[in-house]
Amino acid sequence: MLIIGFGVTPVVQLFAVFRGVDWTIHSSGIFVLILPYALLRWGSGRQAFIGLSVIGASFGTGISIDPLTWSEVLGGSLFLLFPAALGASVRYQDSAQRRGKEHVRLREREQLARELHDTVAHHVSAIAIQAQAGRALAATRPEAPLETLKIIEEAASRSLAEMRSIVRALRDDSQAEHTPASSLADIERLATDDSYPLRIDVTLSGELDDLDATLASTLFRLTQEATTNAVRHAVGAGSLKVHITGDSDQVHLCIQDDGNDVKQRPIVGLGLRGMEERVELLGGTLSAGPGKLCGWIVDATLPKHGSAS
Secondary structure, eight states: HHHHHHHHHHHHHHHHHHHTTTOHHHHHHHGGGGHHHHHHHHOOHHHHHHHHHHHHHHHHHHHHHHHOOHHHHHHHHHHHHHHHHHHHHHHHHHHHHHHHHHHHHHHHHHHHHHHHHHHHHHHHHHHHHHOOOOOOHTTTTTTHHHHHHHHHHHHHHHHHHHHHHHHHHHOOOSSSSOSOOOHHHHHHHHHHHHTTTTEEEEEESSSSSTOHHHHHHHHHHHHHHHHHHHHHHHHTEEEEEEEEEEEEEEEEEEEEEEOOOOOOOOOOSSSSHHHHHHHHTTOOEEEEEOHHHHSSEEEEEEETTTTOO
């Protein structure tokens, strides 16, 4: 359409000159100014180059037929290019908004993928440990495998339910919604989870009634991942202590097992990295390392009113 609009104009001008007709382009051709806007707003780079070339050729033809002063040439050029500049500006703003929304979606997908990893690692570790225990006790306690299978079935059912919820969010093309937020009650329930070979003691103290859903869910996932790591790597551990305390500004989480003294516990996979990313998103700090006397300590401090970056 731009080629037609700006291509016909110089042809009509030339025809008017040869026929001696006094034709004023400024009043009858004003409608074509919408075309440069549309070109830069929706056209491709190649189309924009061709279209601007046609505009330049048309403007040059008009000047050659009806000579103008330099000030008139400059004013006419700005008058023609303003719609194009406006279209390019609107296009850039629209692209920036779409990139921003896509970035938000990617960050949400990252968080959901982290949730999926933590869920799978947690439940599969518990299932593997119970399967090993069932095999070890089968010779001396014939009823042990049945008890173990019941625990494995419960852990597998919980894992599938959480995975389905996360996958539904991942498959949604609209804004991703997080799975139902975990709470401090879920952390307390870890102490009664029979799928763990460790005794888990959970202590809650301080101001913990006003935690938002994101913070409570993060505390649960940190505890869950630290517990899974302790089950995997804490040699000789019989118990795990989880202490959560809060004040008006922040929440402190400390998790320690009583395993053998270690200099550096091997952390394989994405567990520790995922914990660090969760804490950083809320503006908190995380440290993990061997205890002074024994075991391994995970220590996290999270602001109550922090926002995800």
